[in-house]
Amino acid sequence: MPENMSKEDGPSRSACFTFTIDSILNLKQRQDGARLDALKEQRDTGSRTERRESAAPLTAASSPEAQGAHGPEPQQQQPAADTKAAVKKKTRTIFSKRQIFQLEATFDMKRYLSSSERACLASSLQLTETQVKIWFQNRRNKLKRQLSTDMEGPLAAEHFAEAGKNTQLPSFYKDSSLLGGCLLPMPFPVVYPTANAAPYIYFSNSAKYFGLFDGD
Amino acid sequence: MPENMSKEDGPSRSACFTFTIDSILNLKQRQDGARLDALKEQRDTGSRTERRESAAPLTAASSPEAQGAHGPEPQQQQPAADTKAAVKKKTRTIFSKRQIFQLEATFDMKRYLSSSERACLASSLQLTETQVKIWFQNRRNKLKRQLSTDMEGPLAAEHFAEAGKNTQLPSFYKDSSLLGGCLLPMPFPVVYPTANAAPYIYFSNSAKYFGLFDGD
DNA sequence: TGAAGTGCCGGCCTCTTGA
DNA sequence: TCAAGAGGCCGGCACTTCA
Numbered sequence: 001m002p003e004n005m006s007k008e009d010g011p012s013r014s015a016c017f018t019f020t021i022d023s024i025l026n027l028k029q030r031q032d033g034a035r036l037d038a039l040k041e042q043r044d045t046g047s048r049t050e051r052r053e054s055a056a057p058l059t060a061a062s063s064p065e066a067q068g069a070h071g072p073e074p075q076q077q078q079p080a081a082d083t084k085a086a087v088k089k090k091t092r093t094i095f096s097k098r099q100i101f102q103l104e105a106t107f108d109m110k111r112y113l114s115s116s117e118r119a120c121l122a123s124s125l126q127l128t129e130t131q132v133k134i135w136f137q138n139r140r141n142k143l144k145r146q147l148s149t150d151m152e153g154p155l156a157a158e159h160f161a162e163a164g165k166n167t168q169l170p171s172f173y174k175d176s177s178l179l180g181g182c183l184l185p186m187p188f189p190v191v192y193p194t195a196n197a198a199p200y201i202y203f204s205n206s207a208k209y210f211g212l213f214d215g216d
Numbered sequence: 217m218p219e220n221m222s223k224e225d226g227p228s229r230s231a232c233f234t235f236t237i238d239s240i241l242n243l244k245q246r247q248d249g250a251r252l253d254a255l256k257e258q259r260d261t262g263s264r265t266e267r268r269e270s271a272a273p274l275t276a277a278s279s280p281e282a283q284g285a286h287g288p289e290p291q292q293q294q295p296a297a298d299t300k301a302a303v304k305k306k307t308r309t310i311f312s313k314r315q316i317f318q319l320e321a322t323f324d325m326k327r328y329l330s331s332s333e334r335a336c337l338a339s340s341l342q343l344t345e346t347q348v349k350i351w352f353q354n355r356r357n358k359l360k361r362q363l364s365t366d367m368e369g370p371l372a373a374e375h376f377a378e379a380g381k382n383t384q385l386p387s388f389y390k391d392s393s394l395l396g397g398c399l400l401p402m403p404f405p406v407v408y409p410t411a412n413a414a415p416y417i418y419f420s421n422s423a424k425y426f427g428l429f430d431g432d
Numbered sequence: 433t434g435a436a437g438t439g440c441c442g443g444c445c446t447c448t449t450g451a
Numbered sequence: 452t453c454a455a456g457a458g459g460c461c462g463g464c465a466c467t468t469c470a
Contacts, residue, residue, distance in 0.1 A: 092435055092470045112463090134436065137463070142434085144464095308451045308454055328444090350455065353444070358453085 095135075099125045103132070107139050311351075315341045319348070323355050 095103070102125055106113070113121065113136060115129075122129045311319070318341055322329070329337065329352060331345075338345045 090436070090469065092433095095435085115462090131435080133462075135434095138434065138436085141464080141466095306450060306455070308452095311454085331442090347454080349443080351453095354454065356444090357446080 093131075095127075099127065103135055103139070107136065111140055111143070112136070309347075311343075315343065319351055319355070323352065327356055327359070328352070 102121070106121055113132070118129050118132050118136075122132045125132070127135075318337070322337055329348070334345050334348050334352075338348045341348070343351075
């Protein structure tokens with residue numbers, strides 16, 4: 001799905017308001033990197049119809065990695081593009097606390113993002129959309145694992161699927177249209193009504209916000 | 217999309233009620249073929265978690281084509297599976313008028329179907345889900361082309377995208393939950409509210425229903 | 433520990449084919 | 452004419468890798 005559809009979603013939407021959490025938190029950091037995922041993100045640009053209103057025209061060279069984190073300090077661990085086919089050592093970016101906080105808060109609201117919501121959140125966090133996408137993917141997986149171990153039983157996974165099925169989340173073609181596709185993360189417990197059981201409430205690791213407030 | 221997600225949608229949903237249009241139209245046809253798309257549909261069965269509550273266990277052999285149409289008459293044009301690797305001549309199934317009618321009516325309601333809606337409609341029409349999926353795909357394309365020529369301008373396509381974006385449509389993860397994922401096609405004009413323009417009304421070829429009522 | 437890589441699946445789109 | 456094939460893109464999931 002959904003993609004191709006991004007065609008119907010990406011270009012003409014521009015649902016990203018500038019008053020996002022960023023402006024609220026007043027944490028305007030650098031505007032440099034945090035773009036192009038080089039290999040995969042580029043083909044994104046090559047879609048049929050134009051898509052993605054991303055600024056930078058993707059300057060073919062340099063910064064092959066998306067190191068969209070770590071406050072103002074440069075902190076590049078990529079091979080500096082010495083040779084053409086750089087070794088491309090697998091880097092592990094560390095998201096800032098502000099980014100994690102916002103991602104977690106958003107995750108509490110909904111576990112799946114529409115493309116426009118993703119774009120909005122990404123630009124708000126100075127991350128690539130792919131990074132946000134992957135973060136949510138990994139986060140979902142983490143949640144699933146946590147539930148499996150917490151509930152110590154095969155039903156855990158079902159609860160997860162159950163909750164994820166009839167509730168939340170978007171579609172590739174249309175977003176929740178709340179705030180025009182933008183989310184304002186608010187750390188509240190989320191209720192996941194299940195189809196055949198009493199509403200299942202998950203407080204999403206209530207302690208995860210602790211220690212995330214003191215700057216990056 | 218979705219897929220993978222069909223995992224969360226397929227198995228535990230069973231949202232297909234038996235009072236579908238079929239029971240209304242009292243057109244219980246044969247229950248035989250109209251399944252397995254052989255090549256592609258089969259891997260569907262091989263998904264990670266079980267999915268699809270389809271009856272027939274997919275008997276490896278015979279009926280490689282999905283000829284889910286044409287009233288009671290057999291009408292098979294496939295190579296009868298004489299040799300193992302039959303020539304597999306490209307067949308062109310002709311849907312019955314009843315099937316077309318129902319598909320068109322459903323299409324008027326929404327131009328994209330969730331997996332459960334698709335499953336429901338498919339079983340209701342004795343067609344494979346793939347056939348329904350492809351039909352909707354081709355129908356969407358047809359609509360788009362019609363709009364392009366009708367409006368004689370480059371804006372037509374945009375209107376289509378515009379309409380398809382903020383309106384309808386499902387998601388891979390959750391369906392409209394109307395009637396439990398089942399649709400009751402009702403030939404009414406559909407209103408496609410656009411984001412930045414007055415609601416765009418499309419009467420979906422008002423004459424297309426003519427001549428579709430007289431039996432198969 | 434967790435961002436990212438890999439492999440597989442399904443859907444959608446566009447264009448094309450051939451009964 | 453139109454169901455279906457083919458090629459290409461995207462997102463999701465499971466599982467793995469390694470700074």
